[in-house]
Amino acid sequence: MAEAPTHEDFWAALLCDNSRAGGQGPWPKRPPQSARWQLRLEGSVRSAPVLRDGILYVTALDGKLYAIETVTGRPVWKFQAEDRIHSTPSLSGDRILFGCDSGKVYAVDRRSGRELWRASAQAEVWTSPVNVGDLALFGAADGRFYALDVATGKTRWARDLGARIYSTAYATERQIYFGCSNGNVYSLETASGRVIWSTLTGNGLDSSPALSSGLVLIGSEDFYLYALDATTGTIRWKLATGLGIASSPAVAGDTVMAGSKDGYLYAANIPDGRLRWKVRAGWVITAPPVTSGNVVCGQAMGGGVYAMDVRSGQRIWAAGLGESVQSCPVLTEDAIYLATTEGMVYALA
Amino acid sequence: MNRRTFVASTCLGTASLFLDQASSRADEEVRLPPPPPIHVHGMPLAERSPLGMPGLFPGRVVEVFHSKSILENYVSQPIVRLMLEHGMQTLTGESSVKAAWERFFNPSDVVGIKINPSGAPACYSSPELVREIIRGIESAGVPTRNILIYDRYSTEIQAGSYHALLPVGIRVIGLEHRARDVEAYDLNVYCEANFFGEWETRSYLARVVTQQITKIVNVPTLKDHSAAGVTGCLKNLGYGSFNNVARSHHAPITFTDPLIGVMCSTEPLRSKAVLHIMDGLREVWHGGPLTQLQEFIYQAGTLFLGTDPVAVDTVELQTIEKKRQQEGALSLWDRNPANIVRSEREYFRDPHKNLFFRQPAHIEAAGKLGLGVWEPSKIDHRRLDLG
Numbered sequence: 001m002a003e004a005p006t007h008e009d010f011w012a013a014l015l016c017d018n019s020r021a022g023g024q025g026p027w028p029k030r031p032p033q034s035a036r037w038q039l040r041l042e043g044s045v046r047s048a049p050v051l052r053d054g055i056l057y058v059t060a061l062d063g064k065l066y067a068i069e070t071v072t073g074r075p076v077w078k079f080q081a082e083d084r085i086h087s088t089p090s091l092s093g094d095r096i097l098f099g100c101d102s103g104k105v106y107a108v109d110r111r112s113g114r115e116l117w118r119a120s121a122q123a124e125v126w127t128s129p130v131n132v133g134d135l136a137l138f139g140a141a142d143g144r145f146y147a148l149d150v151a152t153g154k155t156r157w158a159r160d161l162g163a164r165i166y167s168t169a170y171a172t173e174r175q176i177y178f179g180c181s182n183g184n185v186y187s188l189e190t191a192s193g194r195v196i197w198s199t200l201t202g203n204g205l206d207s208s209p210a211l212s213s214g215l216v217l218i219g220s221e222d223f224y225l226y227a228l229d230a231t232t233g234t235i236r237w238k239l240a241t242g243l244g245i246a247s248s249p250a251v252a253g254d255t256v257m258a259g260s261k262d263g264y265l266y267a268a269n270i271p272d273g274r275l276r277w278k279v280r281a282g283w284v285i286t287a288p289p290v291t292s293g294n295v296v297c298g299q300a301m302g303g304g305v306y307a308m309d310v311r312s313g314q315r316i317w318a319a320g321l322g323e324s325v326q327s328c329p330v331l332t333e334d335a336i337y338l339a340t341t342e343g344m345v346y347a348l349a
Numbered sequence: 350m351n352r353r354t355f356v357a358s359t360c361l362g363t364a365s366l367f368l369d370q371a372s373s374r375a376d377e378e379v380r381l382p383p384p385p386p387i388h389v390h391g392m393p394l395a396e397r398s399p400l401g402m403p404g405l406f407p408g409r410v411v412e413v414f415h416s417k418s419i420l421e422n423y424v425s426q427p428i429v430r431l432m433l434e435h436g437m438q439t440l441t442g443e444s445s446v447k448a449a450w451e452r453f454f455n456p457s458d459v460v461g462i463k464i465n466p467s468g469a470p471a472c473y474s475s476p477e478l479v480r481e482i483i484r485g486i487e488s489a490g491v492p493t494r495n496i497l498i499y500d501r502y503s504t505e506i507q508a509g510s511y512h513a514l515l516p517v518g519i520r521v522i523g524l525e526h527r528a529r530d531v532e533a534y535d536l537n538v539y540c541e542a543n544f545f546g547e548w549e550t551r552s553y554l555a556r557v558v559t560q561q562i563t564k565i566v567n568v569p570t571l572k573d574h575s576a577a578g579v580t581g582c583l584k585n586l587g588y589g590s591f592n593n594v595a596r597s598h599h600a601p602i603t604f605t606d607p608l609i610g611v612m613c614s615t616e617p618l619r620s621k622a623v624l625h626i627m628d629g630l631r632e633v634w635h636g637g638p639l640t641q642l643q644e645f646i647y648q649a650g651t652l653f654l655g656t657d658p659v660a661v662d663t664v665e666l667q668t669i670e671k672k673r674q675q676e677g678a679l680s681l682w683d684r685n686p687a688n689i690v691r692s693e694r695e696y697f698r699d700p701h702k703n704l705f706f707r708q709p710a711h712i713e714a715a716g717k718l719g720l721g722v723w724e725p726s727k728i729d730h731r732r733l734d735l736g
Contacts, residue, residue: 044526046507061503061526084526126512143517166513181513202423204476206513221476221510223423242643243422243470246510261470261508263641283641284470286508301508302641325507341504342527 027292031307031317032336032348037073041066045339047088047098047128048288048328056330057110058339059085059098065108066345070335073347077113081106086124086326088168092131092150099125099138105146107136107153117153121146127168127178127208132190139165139178145186147193159193161186168208168248170216177216177230179205185218185228197233201226208248208288210256213270217256219245225258225266227273237273241266246326248288250296252310257296259285265298265306267313277313281306288328297331299324305338321346379684379706384604388541391616392559400564401620402613404656405452408722408729410664411439411654412629415735418650419630422643426477428735429652433481433626435733436654447488453623454564456490461562461621462498465570465585465628469509471641472631474568476514478652482566482626483519493518499557501525501589524555525592534592535559540612545599552591558618565622567658571629571649572637573669575696576603578681578709580638581665582625582658583720587612598705601689606708610715613658619720625661627653634672635700642697647672659721660728662712667725676700681709 043062050057055076056068065079083102090097092107095116099105103121108114121140129138129148136150141164147156163182170177175196176188181204187196202222209218215227215236221244227236242262249258255276257267263283267276282303289298295316297307305322308315322329322338330337335349399405413436418428437449454460462482464474479498486496496519500506503523512521524533534553543550558565569585576598577584587609588594594612597604613619629651636645649668655661670681678700679688690702716723 044503123517141512141517162517164513164515164517181515204510204514206510221514244510246508246513284508286510301504325504 027295027331028333028336028349032319034349036335036347036349039068039073039075039345041343041345043084044341044343045324045345046086046326046341047339048326049330049337049339049345050089050091051330051332051337052091052110055110056337056345057089057096058345059087059089060343061085063100065089065096065098067110067113068345070337070347073345079108079113079115086126088128090128090130092136095150097129097131097136097150099127099129099140103140103142105129105136105138105148105153107150119148119153119155126166130169130171132171132173135190137169137171137176137190139167139169139180141165145169145176145178145188145193157193159188159195166206167218170209170211175230177209177211179207179209179218179220181205183220185209185216185226185233187230187233199228199233199235203244206246207258210249210251212251212256213254215270217249217251217270219247219249219258219260221245223260225249225256225268227270239266239268239273239275246286250289250291252291252294252296255310257289257291257310259287259289259298259300261286263300263303265289265296265308265313267310279308279313279315281308287324287326290328290331292331297329297336299327299329299338301325305329319348379686381706382602384607385542385544387608387611389611389615390537390539390541392538394616394620397616398620400453400623402622402656402658403660403721404623406440406656408657408660408727409440409655409731410657410660410728411436411731411733412664413652413654413733413735415650417736419648422648424475424477424630426480429475429477429630430481430484432652432735433478433485435735436652437485439731439733440654446485450485450489454486454489454491456492458491458563459495459561460486460491460497461557461565462496463565463567463586463589464498464500464506464511465568465580465589466500466502466505466509466511467638468570468572468633468640469505471643472570472572472633472637472646473509474570474628475630476509476511478626478628478630479511479568480515482568483516486566497522497557497562499524499555501592522557524557531592533557538615540591540608540615542608544597544604547596549593549596552593552612554615554618555590558590558621562621567622567625569625569627570633571627571631571651571653571665571668572633573635573673573681574637574707575703576705576707577605577609577711578707579662579666579669581627581662583609583613583662583712583715586618586622586658590618600691601703601705603705603708606711607714609711610718610720613715613720614718622658623656625655625658627661627665629653629668632669632672634669634676635678636697640697645700657721659712659716659723663723663725663728664730666709666712673700679703681707683707
């Protein structure tokens with residue numbers, strides 16, 4: 001059985017790992033002073049890079065998955081998918097999983113770049129497949145949520161919800177949580193795909209959930225950040241922002257942070273939803289923030305990359321480069337890795 | 350001062366056109382350079398569609414207002430549906446909503462919805478309105494798989510979350526994913542002019558327009574525009590379907606007049622654009638098209654419908670000019686060189702400044718190309734107040 005990618009020392013999936021808590025790795029010892037290297041890819045990047053064993057894996061709209069050495073910035077190999085890739089890759093043992101716009105989902109060997117299997121949805125897959133146990137779990141724009149055998153790519157079950165899914169799931173051995181374009185947040189049973197509960201918000205969802213203290217935390221295009229009871233789906237609290245929320249929340253201790261399209265990063269108290277602070281980070285935030293210790297870091301449109309203190313929201317540093325629609329930084333002790341809408345990948349140190 | 354613009358066309362069956370542009374009060378204040386000749390290479394058509402601009406109802410504009418269509422920036426889709434239904438019936442004179450949509454679409458059509466995501470998420474073609482337009486097109490029998498939305502910039506579409514907010518089966522197409530992406534354009538259909546000595550003098554029309562879709566529903570927004578004066582039906586359609594258009598601006602000079610109208614008159618764009626539904630739920634009265642500053646965005650709660658983009662844009666121009674007067678902002682026709690600033694930051698925050706000598710007369714110029722009615726006295730402007 002494949003190992004579950006939950007080790008805290010490396011980046012395995014969107015927002016670090018399946019816990020979706022954001023950057024669990026150590027914060028760099030000092031703010032970045034310069035670019036160690038920069039690499040221009042052949043396509044725009046709309047996904048987040050993931051990192052393991054000194055290799056950064058990045059997908060791009062040229063349909064390629066790139067494996068890039070973090071020391072040199074040199075591509076080790078490239079894998080060509082059959083269409084554009086908006087999906088953040090995830091790691092399952094030595095497999096890299098991702099979807100593409102034709103509906104294909106791929107498993108690629110992370111050492112060689114060789115294709116292991118491919119499966120098909122009926123429309124684009126922008127979500128990042130999540131591996132729990134022997135399942136690869138993801139939603140697609142065809143309105144279905146899929147569970148595949150992670151070793152073979154064969155479909156175990158598919159649940160038709162009739163509305164587009166762009167929200168990467170949070171999954172446990174028992175339950176799966178994600179948002180849907182019909183405004184519902186769903187919880188499905190992992191083994192069968194049975195709907196356990198659904199809770200309606202005021203508009204579609206483009207945000208991916210985090211789970212903390214028994215609460216599912218997710219943003220909606222109805223301008224609210226929601227906290228739902230993970231067992232029942234009951235709304236515990238919701239926090240108003242100025243516009244829709246496509247940014248996925250990140251968690252640090254008892255604080256949840258999410259960007260809003262109004263350009264502000266919001267921090268709320270997880271138990272009761274009380275607003276702790278909000279700080280403008282750019283014109284528009286649609287990309288998720290990541291956290292490490294007391295630092296929250298992210299990429300905004302019209303603002304580049306920012307780093308703020310989790311406790312106060314005070315800006316620690318910011319840089320004009322790194323503008324992104326959906327990517328988020330990878331934090332390590334000695335460098336920060338960024339991918340941008342213009343197709344640049346940076347190692348800042 | 351009158352200027353004459355020469356527009357050459359190689360489109361079969363189309364003679365060269367001479368535009369006698371209207372004198373504008375602005376020219377009394379500053380002498381602007383004349384636009385260069387524009388060479389048009391359109392797609393030959395056997396016959397021009399009667400549905401093409403100015404379409405079935407030249408000069409008719411239906412303005413629909415509902416006070417609860419947008420509250421605290423949040424759009425009510427049920428109320429937008431009500432507004433759209435009343436607007437479509439008033440525009441067409443049909444007794445049912447379905448019949449109104451059937452005046453424009455049939456089951457064999459492939460329909461492109463030209464949205465305006467520039468300015469997303471503060472002011473853009475509302476997904477709530479787009480969903481209702483999709484519902485209307487489907488009611489005329491068009492299969493969901495034959496409906497797509499498109500715009501030039503996939504980043505702006507993504508910022509608007511259209512992909513996550515539309516029904517299953519609707520294709521969402523961004524033509525450009527980063528700077529200088531040209532693969533989505535048809536190299537055989539273009540407008541060519543050398544405005545400022547730029548190295549690429551052609552603007553190509555999107556292949557999705559030339560090769561995939563049979564009809565276009567144009568969904569612009571109610572916005573001022575730093576260069577064109579306003580961005581409405583004409584600018585959304587022309588500058589959002591052709592590439593390489595920023596080259597027509599070199600502050601403080603812009604050649605949006607006459608390029609916008611020339612692009613919209615190019616076949617097959619002209620024949621395929623059959624319906625224009627302007628999203629006036631939000632009204633940007635300064636800083637358009639990209640501003641995110643809420644102090645310049647008024648929640649107007651209005652839709653404008655028509656088949657004549659010139660007439661709709663004329664009403665838009667009047668609406669925004671009136672709002673700017675109320676707010677004490679410069680007239681859209683202002684051409685006082687003393688009000689021109691070089692700093693975008695200063696411009697965005699100060700409605701008494703301009704980046705360009707704006708060109709709202711591009712609407713009149715488009716009218717003179719036969720795209721619609723530009724004289725206000727000849728416009729059949731119907732207002733519906735639904736609550």
